[in-house]
Amino acid sequence: MACCDIFEVFDEKNNLIKEYEHWKLLVRNRNTTLGNCVAITKRHMENFSDITSEEMKEFAHVVKDVERALKQSFSYDKINYLMLMMKDKHAHFHVIPRYAAPRKFAGTQWTDDEWPKSSHLVKAEVPQEVLRQIKKEIIKNL
DSSP states (O other), rough: OOOHHHHHHHTTTHHHEESSEEEEEEOOOOOSSSSOOOESSSSSOOOOOOOOOHHHHHHHHHHHHHHHHHHHHHHEEEEEEEOOOOSSOOEEEEEEEEOOOOOETTTTHHHHHHTTTTOSSOOOOOOHHHHHHHHHHHHHHH
């Protein structure tokens, strides 16, 4: 039985990049910047302090994997991690690649409008075909 709807919110069915033992990495369906992802704990927890040492240790591997793949895929300038859990009360991190200059990918011009300030998470949904291409590029570089 599902713990909550977090995996539906981020459309795991279409957006899953990689499944780990304790985490799932998905391309975010509302990309604020090119390659925006979300790392979600498989086990439901509403307080990050409930994380186990095994989950935390594996998260370090998730971070290394996603940073390497995003750097090779889109050559980001900085990367931000954001955990809010205000709306979706399940431990997850937004992985937000940041860009000082625009990037072109999948026929789309991607501009980090907030650079160098904090990125906003609200942005229009990206067409599934574009998300599929982003996901494919990230997987290629994992």
